[in-house]
Amino acid sequence: MYHIGELARASGLSRDTLRFYEREGLLCPEGRSEGGYRLYGEGAFQRLRFIKQARALGLSLEEIKAVLEAMQGGRPPCADVRRVLGQKVALLDERIAELSALRNALAERLEWAEAHPDPACDGKDHCVYLDPTPA
Incomplete structure (x- = not known):
């Protein structure tokens, strides 16, 4: 499990961006540490790579969210x-x-x-x- 700072460094995104993605429903921590810090698993790296690639191709966050929701729904x-x-x-x-x-x-x-x-x-x-x- 990774703290938000570790995920931010590894993904090349800021902590604020990760928090924003969480508020927008694009990224979800798998839990919280005893100290209340967000904890992310390996799937968060893959999701962020997907989001970054989709953004690089010009997809809006709303469009990306719709694609992610389809995938989460098994479609x-x-x-x-x-x-x-x-x-x-x-x-x-x-x-x-x-x-x-x-x-x-x-x-x-x-x-x-x-x-x-x-x-x-x-x-x-x-x-x-x-x-x-x-x-």
Whole structure:
């Protein structure tokens, strides 16, 4: 059995993060020591690795909790995970398209600004580089 500090060091997470995960229902100590300290077993390391990997792939704590609950209920979570992964890919595709459009607009603006290094600008309340570019 491991105290929270030992688990924190071994997992690379802070004690506060472990306590937060406990409050959120993602991690549960197996018991308490005579002094009232949280005690964790080997399963806590595996669970934290799972949580860290899921977080690295962009899953929210709510999504991770749902997967963990499915596993605890004896139900393989693969269909749920596949659905969430599909949603994440779709959201990333949308975000990439938005960022690509923004990059193109910025590049166009920069090109115009570099072609006009000394614009007639009074400097009051606007900048010609941010005004709509002339056609």
